[in-house]
Amino acid sequence: MLEKTDQVTEDIGQVMPNRRIYLKMKSLKEAQSIFFSAFNFTNFLKTEVISTTESLNRVTAKPIFARFSSPNFHCAAMDGYAVNAELTFGVTLDQPKELTIGKEVFAINTGYPLPDNTNAVIMIENVVEKEGKIEINKAVYPWQNVRKVGEDIVATELILPPNHRITPYDIGALLEGGIFEVEVKEKPKVIIIPTGNEVVPIEIAQDRGIEKGQVIESNSWMLSSLLNTTNAICEKWPVVPDEFRQLKTTIQKAVESDAHLVIILAGSSAGSKDYTVLALEELGEVLVHGVTIMPGKPTILAKVNNKPVIGNPGYPVSSVISFEQFVLPILSQMQGFVYEERPKLKVFLSCPVPSKLGIEEFLRVKLGQVGKNIVATPMPRTAGSITTLTKAHGIIRIPAQREGIEEDEQVEAELLVPQAEIFNTIVIIGSHDLTIDLLTSELKKIDPFLNISSSNVGSLSGLMAIKKGRAHLAGTHLFDPETGIYNLTYIDRYLPEIPVKVVNLVIRHQGLIVPKGNPKKIKSIEDLTRSDVLFVNRQRGAGTRILLDYKLKQLNINSSQIKGYDCEEISHMAVAVDVLSGRADVGLGIYAAAKALNLDFIPIAVEEYDLVVPETLWETKKIQTILQLINSHKFKQAVEKMGGYETSKTGMVKR
Template sequence: MTSTRNIYLKMKTLEQARDILFKAFPGFGTLDTEMVTADQAVGRVLAEPVFAKISSPGFHSAAMDGIAVKAEATYGACETSPKKLILNKDAFYVNTGHVLPQGTDAVIMMEHINIQDENIAEIEAPAFPWQYIRKMGEDIVATELLFPRNHMISPYCTGALIGGGVFSVPVRKKPEVMLIPTGSELLDWKKINIENMKPGQVLESNSYVLGNMIEACGGKYARHGLMPDNPEKIIKAVEDAVNNDFDIVLTVGGSSAGSEDYTKEVIKSLGEILVHGVTIMPGKPVIIGMVKGKPVIGMPGYPVSMIVAFEQFVMPLICRLLGRPEPEREKVLVDVTRKIPSKLGIEEFLRVKLGKVGNRITASSLPRGAGSITTITDADGIIRIPANSEGIKENETVTAELFKPLNAVHNTIVIVGSHDNTLDILADQLKIENSGITLCSSHVGSMGGLMAIKRGVCHVAGSHLLDTENGSYNISYIKRFLPDIKVKIVNLVFRDQGLIIPKGNPKNIHGIEDLARKDIKFINRQSGAGTRILLDYQLNKLNISPEMIQGYGHEEFTHMSVAVAVLNRTADTGLGICAAARALNLEFIPVVTEQYDLIIPEEHFESKNIKILINTIKSMDFQTRVKALGGYHTERTGEIII
């Protein structure tokens, strides 16, 4: 098979592609049946209706501790004319759950009985028939329907099954899926020493993500060994899977339009291509095929693209095989904090962070790259932008599908602004002490944080804006840009900012003045970041213009991204915090110790969650962890500056 580039000639819309898939594989609840015991049936789907074999309870029983009586024998009893009952003749002691003695039809609670002696019990009120009694069959009556066909057994259902005398149930066999990860660049993480990895090699994780997703929606999977980009070997693996008992075959990677993306030709050589390319983002490269009547689906290699394709095509197919409806996520209306453009003609699955600020839920877009798994692990939900839309306007209200319960969104503290490594420590420390609270931080620079406060879309802004006139931090900027908003300033840390350089300092860099050298490649922070303002201040003092610096216009949004650029030698140096250099075992040249504060609007300052946040910041556990990062000073941590 020759290596040629694939071309998406006839991409389908999501609706069209799903329609083609379901018409090609119409089987609904058609899997074979197997018997499992009641205690092992949780999460399984019933293949047949289940009827009770016995009643529960199987006898009339006392629902309270007291005495069992014949109700009519108690009539006429009152406070002024109590009635005496002879024990073991007119009345019988019973405990909750005991069989009701023959000839009795009511129970009087122990608290309503006056014991005269060992033979006489006195009552001051009559009982009525079946008072405090669980009748035979009150819960379950023999032969009644317990659960219908296609019902998914929950942990609660186990009690009903056993209580109704049903100790084994017929369930649908789990759909079996074969996963075939492809790509010569892939490494098995179970067999590799990561220190020996070479550029271009990738740890294979997609098949494990898919496997767990398959199990979560009721299927089971087998994983083929890693397959190199060899079409003949991939054909053999797919053919073997189809000829075995697998209901679905998924190849992973190789579905796009590259010269070594063989999935299309593999499926075409064995069967029929139904869909190649869907107008969704991420997820466009998915291939849907049929081989010997079975679905063979080429999953995209980028993880987020693969996940979206699974949820839109594979998961509903598994559900249909089980006779189950597709699961639906909880939906909520959210306000988008910034304008978000989108491609016309493509339905986009936009990953967002969410938080309730005031009386509205705000949504902030995460990076949109399909290759970044963290854009979905960090997400609180997804906004689907229709194909006929060019995007979302700022402050537009749209629907988001939630990845987490709504109460978790309500208990999210939204921090927007400058990046700092201690925010990760703070987020974890909050979870240790208050597991219900989540810290959500977006890194848009210090000025971006102040603007987020101005727009009312965050609870807290992280800022380290230097006033070059008097050397103070943040106060003058707040007065200038937030004149009508009352805020509190709480110090988080003082931190060392300086030049991050490779181990051994190969370019012999000593300070800011070296950035003007022709042999130095610099990596900058984005405009509006406090680090960028600090750099410009230092350059101005040395009479160095930005044009003199190679790489001044190359920007990153976090200190760790700057450190990574230095680590992989795309830059010789960048201005950042000591903790970022230390985290990646790089060297550091101090320039200044700066003040990093949290700016909190007064309307949020007295809220329960912000009080917990500040108490956590003041805790010794948090401060000890911060100091361990290196380059931080906590003498004023937690202090309210204004």
């Protein structure tokens, strides 16, 4: 699509506003900052409820919690024979054992429920089948080759936070968790208005061809195809001729519609028939007219009826560059997910390339590997040649303050290929706590571009992750029996050369989690030594495990006296699920986990759960956003509502 040339005559009846030129062009970063900050996209889109099966790529409007556990029954993880593991104890190669099929063992396929009174599966390849019996030469332990209740998903746990773009894997998790409908943000609606006397719609060009001076209206189809990758609904309006009143009326109609974004194609330059900026000035506020980029300089950014309106340049390459720098990011902000930047490679130009000082240039290049280096060959630099994009392998940005790039100078090239999604992620490694899930959900509400990835590996492992530079934060609740202090002694011991900050997240109540009604009448740690009580423990290095060992030492109890002491889980919810499903009679964990699954709780200790942050990250936006959230009244209220927590020290910097 061509930009309009200047004309000195008017059509009959045409109102001729004064011609405008670029007086206050902005740099790309300035223009983006001005435009993006002019709108509050927090609740820009309404929400709707749709089928989970139709939710691919949609953005969640609120946190989604599981209705069901998955699996919701103990099932075989292997083909073989279900058995009560105790029947196999003592079996060795030298002392094999025969078991009766249908009485002592039961044939079972992967995924099938375990028969009553069985708790393990002997793999089919480890048996010798005889008439009515099998022979085994190796014992199995309880729950070996079994998928336990809630192994994948636990009822009530967070499946997806708000402002999360749903993936195919997410759909599987939602359905397994019993979520068949989801509330998502509506798709943003974009209206594209082509303009120009010379522009011919494709249906007319296809039927009649085009004459000299005419161009096929292709930009709207190109941009609408790009919009299809963003979840947006595109509505292409008929071509508007170069007539001021008609253009103004059409824009006004568009911004008064239910569209969330309006794009006007061409007419954005400074020619005598370029009326877009004039119409927008009368209808609303022109924020930017002219951006110091090439291609893409004649871009208009405006706000009309509290909606973003973009005057998109007419040259095809200019149209695409402007679209990618302003339309795609703003649609991402509306929906609340991170705008995907292209992957980059370090490259060397095959020849020197001069550039205009004061203009940021988007140089299209072809790429090829020569030895160990990637070499970039520049493509033609005209803004009207769409094939410089269709044939290019990448784009090199030449900064506005540079007059070009020297040959053999290494620079970055953006690849014109589908890129992996970019996650702005805060990594938390360490001890498990339910408030981390809450933090994840609440963080998405205040900053949809931040995400939390947590790994439950225990308090000590969290400190080691900080030491190795593998985490932003470590969750820890390590009690020092010699000083009576939580965490600080261990930090001094394991991180002596790494300056860190320590912030209290919560004070929480630890205790024994037992089934509703406490059928075995467990009252204290001493009851764990009873022969009729089966215990489930936390993994080595977990603060809860260290707390238990401390209590056992106080009571002069040897861990060998506790049945199930060596049976480990990596989270409080996993412990609670074991108790709920009958896999264990009791486990040590936090009150919130017991409450979530309607289990009983016997208090044992009150402890401090802290977050450890390297000082080098303390002033970063990610950490400061987390701290702002932790110190908020809303977060503290939500924590206390979970039960078993105190927030009197929440947000306090202990060091």
